[in-house]
Amino acid sequence: MPRFLVLSLCLLAPIALAENDQHDLAYSLGASLGERLRHDMPGLQLDALVEGLRQSYQGQPLKLDKARMQAVLQQHETQQGDAETQKQQAAEKRFMANERGRYGTRELAQGVLYSELQPGTGAQPKAGGKVQVRYVGKLPDGSVFDQNQTPQWFSLDSVIEGWQVALPQMHAGAKWRLVIPSAQAYGAEGAGDLIAPYTPLVFEIELLAVGD
Numbered sequence: 001m002p003r004f005l006v007l008s009l010c011l012l013a014p015i016a017l018a019e020n021d022q023h024d025l026a027y028s029l030g031a032s033l034g035e036r037l038r039h040d041m042p043g044l045q046l047d048a049l050v051e052g053l054r055q056s057y058q059g060q061p062l063k064l065d066k067a068r069m070q071a072v073l074q075q076h077e078t079q080q081g082d083a084e085t086q087k088q089q090a091a092e093k094r095f096m097a098n099e100r101g102r103y104g105t106r107e108l109a110q111g112v113l114y115s116e117l118q119p120g121t122g123a124q125p126k127a128g129g130k131v132q133v134r135y136v137g138k139l140p141d142g143s144v145f146d147q148n149q150t151p152q153w154f155s156l157d158s159v160i161e162g163w164q165v166a167l168p169q170m171h172a173g174a175k176w177r178l179v180i181p182s183a184q185a186y187g188a189e190g191a192g193d194l195i196a197p198y199t200p201l202v203f204e205i206e207l208l209a210v211g212d
Contacts, residue, residue, distance in 0.1 A: 085188075088198035092182055095140045095200055099179045112165045113179040122172025123210045128157050130211035131167055138202045145194050145201075151208050160185050160201075167207065175206040 037044055055062050062069075096113070099105060104115045125131050132153050137146040156164055162180030170176060182188075182198045190197040 085198070088196065091140075092198050092200050096179070096181060099200075105179075108165050108169060110161070110165055110184050111181045112162050112184055114166055114169075115177045116174065117177055117204065118173070118175035118206070120171035120174025120207060122207075124171055125156060125168050125207070125210045126212075127164075127168060128155070130155050131207060132209040132211070133167075133205055133207055135203055135205040139195070140200060140202070153211065162201070163203075163205075167205075170207045172207050172210050175204065178203040178205060 037049075052062070054060075064072075096111070099113050100107065102115065105113050106115065107113055130153055132151050134149050134151055135147065136144060136149075138144050154163075156167060159167075160180065162178060162184035165184060166176065166178050166180075178201075180201045180203065182200050185201045186195050186197075186199065188197050190199060195201070
């Protein structure tokens, strides 16, 4: 084999490998994007998607102006948000219905549910008073989002509404299981990444002492 031909093949091999890598990278990105879109946006028109992707990536003139695209994207985001809200509200409704059917569950004002785990014979908190408690807070799936087994003092006017409804009904020494609708917890806003919107909360709370 002529020497220059061997040298040419040696030089071309890395280039061919790099091109294959670029192809595989582009294909992998497309497959990953396609998988997410298939899950999030079934029925999407793929021809239009590829056309918009190609024109934007290559810096070509786009068929739609920015105002139209922003309006369409905003409309889609709103519709997605409405659908997610309906899904969350339906999940909460099912959860609360199941909880109402649990043996020993009773209902307080504003839809707060409770079951007595341990009776108490001490004083009851007054509105705006202080309470000393131990508690564990869980999401509907049973995961713990907050807990404190060291006795803690709280002012009743500083805690979520569900606690404000339930705690004045308890006697010191009692331990209750509370199921609090989202409207009496963190509502439509949720609490950061910890608690999603329209999430009911479950607490096991022990009232240790009552203060003024």
